[in-house]
Amino acid sequence: MRSKLLLIGSLICCALASWLLKGFNPYYYDILISVGIGIILATGLNLVNGYTGQFSLGHAGFMAVGAYLGSALSLEIQFGYPDWPNWAGDAFYWWPWDGFLTVVEAVLRIAVWLHNEFVTVTHSLPDTARFVIALFYGGAIASIAGLGIGVPSLRLKGDYLAIVTLGFNEIIKVVIQNAEPLGAQRGLGGMIRQTNLFWTFGFAAITIYAVLSLVNSTYGRGFLAVRDDEVAAEAMGINTTKYKVLAFVIAAFFAGIAGGLYAHFKQFITPEGFNFLRSVDIVVMVILGGMGNTVGVCFAAVLLTILPEVLRVFAKSEVLDRIIHFIYQGLSTEHFATASAKTRELFENRMILYSLLLIILMLTRPQGLFGGLGLPRRREQVEKK
Amino acid sequence: MSALLQLDNVTVQFGGLKAVSDLSFRIGEGELVGLIGPNGAGKTTVFNLITGVYRPTSGRITFREKSVVGRRPYKITAGGIARTFQNIRLFGSLSVFDNVRCACNMHLSHGISHALWRGGGFDREEGEVERSVMELLEIFGLAAERDLSCRALPYGDQRRLEIVRALATRPKLLLLDEPAAGMNPTEKQELMKLIRFTQEKFGLAVLLVEHDMKVVMGICERIAVLDYGQKIAEGTPAEIRCDPKVVAAYLGKDAE
Numbered sequence: 076m077r078s079k080l081l082l083i084g085s086l087i088c089c090a091l092a093s094w095l096l097k098g099f100n101p102y103y104y105d106i107l108i109s110v111g112i113g114i115i116l117a118t119g120l121n122l123v124n125g126y127t128g129q130f131s132l133g134h135a136g137f138m139a140v141g142a143y144l145g146s147a148l149s150l151e152i153q154f155g156y157p158d159w160p161n162w163a164g165d166a167f168y169w170w171p172w173d174g175f176l177t178v179v180e181a182v183l184r185i186a187v188w189l190h191n192e193f194v195t196v197t198h199s200l201p202d203t204a205r206f207v208i209a210l211f212y213g214g215a216i217a218s219i220a221g222l223g224i225g226v227p228s229l230r231l232k233g234d235y236l237a238i239v240t241l242g243f244n245e246i247i248k249v250v251i252q253n254a255e256p257l258g259a260q261r262g263l264g265g266m267i268r269q270t271n272l273f274w275t276f277g278f279a280a281i282t283i284y285a286v287l288s289l290v291n292s293t294y295g296r297g298f299l300a301v302r303d304d305e306v307a308a309e310a311m312g313i314n315t316t317k318y319k320v321l322a323f324v325i326a327a328f329f330a331g332i333a334g335g336l337y338a339h340f341k342q343f344i345t346p347e348g349f350n351f352l353r354s355v356d357i358v359v360m361v362i363l364g365g366m367g368n369t370v371g372v373c374f375a376a377v378l379l380t381i382l383p384e385v386l387r388v389f390a391k392s393e394v395l396d397r398i399i400h401f402i403y404q405g406l407s408t409e410h411f412a413t414a415s416a417k418t419r420e421l422f423e424n425r426m427i428l429y430s431l432l433l434i435i436l437m438l439t440r441p442q443g444l445f446g447g448l449g450l451p452r453r454r455e456q457v458e459k460k
Numbered sequence: 461m462s463a464l465l466q467l468d469n470v471t472v473q474f475g476g477l478k479a480v481s482d483l484s485f486r487i488g489e490g491e492l493v494g495l496i497g498p499n500g501a502g503k504t505t506v507f508n509l510i511t512g513v514y515r516p517t518s519g520r521i522t523f524r525e526k527s528v529v530g531r532r533p534y535k536i537t538a539g540g541i542a543r544t545f546q547n548i549r550l551f552g553s554l555s556v557f558d559n560v561r562c563a564c565n566m567h568l569s570h571g572i573s574h575a576l577w578r579g580g581g582f583d584r585e586e587g588e589v590e591r592s593v594m595e596l597l598e599i600f601g602l603a604a605e606r607d608l609s610c611r612a613l614p615y616g617d618q619r620r621l622e623i624v625r626a627l628a629t630r631p632k633l634l635l636l637d638e639p640a641a642g643m644n645p646t647e648k649q650e651l652m653k654l655i656r657f658t659q660e661k662f663g664l665a666v667l668l669v670e671h672d673m674k675v676v677m678g679i680c681e682r683i684a685v686l687d688y689g690q691k692i693a694e695g696t697p698a699e700i701r702c703d704p705k706v707v708a709a710y711l712g713k714d715a716e
Binding site: 078079285288289292293294295296297299300302303304306307308309310311312313314315321367 | 511563578585589
């Protein structure tokens with residue numbers, strides 16, 4: 076009950092903040108929205124990578140599905156029916172293969188028909204309603220994709236699963252690069268900018284609520300049991316298959332929503348924007364925050380989104396001037412000029428500094444910023460309470 | 461006595477190796493049966509066959525008149541067989557309480573929607589789970605440690621916790637895989653008491669794999685002896701102790 080009130084409270088706060096910050100500095104507004112989207116992505120992925128212990132490297136793929144299909148709905152893009160190429164010609168007829176192709180084609184046709192119908196149905200709705208429906212639509216399709224990737228995850232573990240999910244990410248990218256109605260390699264633009272603070276942080280709050288309330292129930296403890304020991308979990312009556320697939324589906328749903336928010340915020344998306352590097356960004360947030368620690372992961376999402384911008388501002392600030400003066404005060408004028416120029420250069424190449432900070436953080440806290448703060452390890456600690 | 465668990469001519473083969481061959485035995489309702497044998501005799505394999513981790517190459521395994529062959533392990537557990545592991549397999553990152561709570565998972569009537577919505581039914585059910593878990597922990601003297609990480613427990617308590625966790629699935633048959641491994645004589649004494657107490661309190665049948673003869677002879681009503689995957693003897697502890705085949709398997713034959 077308390078958690079539900081908290082959710083409603085934070086939704087009201089989001090609405091208020093969104094209303095108050097209407098004329099806010101657009102640069103800061105941009106960063107804020109990126110932070111919100113980062114939180115949704117990282118919290119969702121944390122359910123898979125952190126709580127369920129399945130290493131997924133394809134989260135940007137789900138985001139791409141959500142972004143493109145959400146935009147397809149709000150831009151009223153209708154797809155043509157697939158014209159299945161007769162690759163081998165009539166000379167080659169082998170019933171299992173042809174049968175398989177027929178089934179695939181039928182499924183695709185039904186999917187396209189459903190999409191086109193849905194676009195027609197939502198055509199007359201007001202823009203905001205269409206935007207929200209587009210978000211959920213993108214999320215739903217992404218979670219179907221999550222079901223598809225959850226199935227191989229039943230057989231694979233660790234590195235192998237990471238590679239399969241990475242490949243899945245690339246497949247989605249390549250499919251979009253070849254999908255002419257979605258703008259192919261040129262990218263897709265023209266969405267109305269409807270993402271605001273309310274929707275972004277509202278969905279971030281919903282994501283956090285969903286993940287936390289799942290994990291903090293007897294039902295959701297199954298995710299953690301699967302991570303800790305699959306054999307024991309199965310022996311304790313936990314359907315490990317169901318939990319793994321469920322984690323993927325839920326994470327993909329929220330990634331799809333984040334993708335939709337991103338698309339209706341940047342108003343232009345390219346397939347390259349959802350490549351492997353984007354996935355790694357999200358994984359870094361999860362690892363830095365501490366696997367399976369939602370508060371830490373949210374914090375890391377904020378930190379990693381803001382840090383590059385802070386460094387950008389810092390490289391041009393007077394503070395850096397003063398620091399340079401302070402460090403090199405003993406040097407001769409000539410040496411001072413070279414040294415300060417070099418230092419400034421380092422700060423201007425902020426991504427180097429960003430990576431350095433990441434390396435230092437991971438070396439000093441390999442369990443993540445907030446990792447390992449969960450349970451008391453010794454008896455005394457309990458008694459002290 | 462009706463058979464709770466029955467194995468008929470069970471064979472399992474890994475490549476050229478017959479880990480268990482032509483094994484038949486039965487466990488009655490509420491019986492305490494021991495399964496012993498030298499190292500590598502196939503005792504743990506028998507456990508894995510019963511709990512569905514391995515699938516027998518041939519033969520039948522029936523539990524409460526229903527075949528368990530080919531069923532997924534979690535379904536077999538739901539049917540009423542619970543087990544512990546030779547090397548402790550607790551959920552390392554969870555607290556003592558949560559370890560046991562996980563095992564209540566399959567008795568929940570609610571699913572994901574309840575966990576997300578958190579209505580009145582959810583609270584009631586979580587309350588019930590908490591009560592039953594605490595009851596179990598209290599019986600086994602682990603209630604004070606409920607919020608500790610299970611890794612922080614001493615070795616003997618971890619073994620105990622594993623038994624508690626298995627009991628939380630509300631089994632009819634409990635399989636204990638070397639529960640006395642690594643324990644000192646006092647702990648072993650306590651364990652024997654604990655096993656007997658559990659069996660009586662919950663009306664369970666227990667199948668016990670154990671190397672320690674004192675423990676096995678002390679509490680089992682019936683003992684089966686495995687060697688090279690075959691059952692070489694079965695009987696009361698007194699019979700087993702004098703059986704020449706068993707002595708030969710453990711100590712080797714006379715060089716005649």
